[in-house]
Amino acid sequence: xxxxxxxxxxSLFAAGALFAGTPVRAEPNRVMxxxxxxxxxxxxxxxxxxxxxxxxxxxxxxxxxxNGQPIPSGTHxxxxxxxxxxxxxxFVMEKxxxxxxxxxxxxxxxxxxxQWFWPDRxxxxxxxxxxxxxxxxxxxxxxxxxxxxxxxxFDGSPVE
Ligand code: HEC
Numbered sequence: 430x431x432x433x434x435x436x437x438x439x440s441l442f443a444a445g446a447l448f449a450g451t452p453v454r455a456e457p458n459r460v461m462x463x464x465x466x467x468x469x470x471x472x473x474x475x476x477x478x479x480x481x482x483x484x485x486x487x488x489x490x491x492x493x494x495x496n497g498q499p500i501p502s503g504t505h506x507x508x509x510x511x512x513x514x515x516x517x518x519x520f521v522m523e524k525x526x527x528x529x530x531x532x533x534x535x536x537x538x539x540x541x542x543x544q545w546f547w548p549d550r551x552x553x554x555x556x557x558x559x560x561x562x563x564x565x566x567x568x569x570x571x572x573x574x575x576x577x578x579x580x581x582x583f584d585g586s587p588v589e
Contacts, residue, residue, distance in 0.1 A: 457552055459531070460523040460544035463505040472583040473576050481511040483587070484576050494580040500572050502526050502540070518553070519546040520561070522573070538562045538573045 463469065469485035476482075490504045501524075508520040521544050529540040536559055543561035545553040571577045579588040 456558075458542045458544060458558065459525055459528050460521050460542045462519070462521065462546050462550045463507060463523075465505075466507065469505065469507060470583075471587050473579045473588040475576070476589075479512055480517075481514075483509045483511070485509070491580055491583065494572075494577055500524055506574065516548045518548070519550075520544075521546060522561075522565075524572075532562075536562055538566050539569070541565070541573050 465487075466485075468487075470488055470491055471483050471485040472491060473484045474481065475484065484506065486506045487501075487504055490500045490506070492498075493500050504524045506522040510517045510520065522541050523544075524539070524541050526540065528542045529537045531542075532538075541562075543558045543565070545556045545558070545561075547553060565573045565575070568575055568577075582588050
């Protein structure tokens with residue numbers, strides 16, 4: 430007898446979550462590490478103790494915020510977290526058509542999804558990105574961004 434076992438990625442992750450118990454672990458989602466990281470515009474820096482965060486996005490997103498337009502689909506916002514001048518991790522938000530529909534209403538953050546990448550660009554599988562969404566949901570009125578309000582003040586050098 431031949432047993433054909435078909436495992437979808439989704440069921441693998443569901444099983445992983447089951448075995449890991451609660452809290453549910455992170456899953457790869459729609460967020461991809463931005464290929465154009467070097468082309469993103471670094472519009473603000475946040476310093477806290479030994480942590481320095483460089484926050485960046487596309488030129489198109491900056492123009493959209495300035496003009497009071499919705500941020501275009503496909504946009505990445507990246508927070509590069511430096512410790513001792515080395516990249517410690519990347520926090521990434523990506524907006525995409527239908528991204529929000531993949532979550533139930535109370536978790537949903539518009540059409541944004543969130544991900545934590547290590548310096549080698551692998552995903553931190555110990556993080557549950559619902560946490561990211563839960564905190565950023567407070568910024569619903571500004572596209573779920575905490576530092577979007579700084580964009581209009583950006584004149585070429587990162588706003589501090
Ligand atoms: C407890 C609240 C909280 C959680 C949880 C959180 N963030 Fe944030 N995030 C912030 C704040 C506040 C800022 C503004 C920068 C700062 O003050 O460090 C920010 C900034 C950002 C930015 C830059 C764009 C912006 O909103 O200004 C990105 C990208 C980001 N976070 C992604 C993530 C990801 C990915 C996760 C989960 C792995 C996450 N955040 C979890 C509060 C949070």
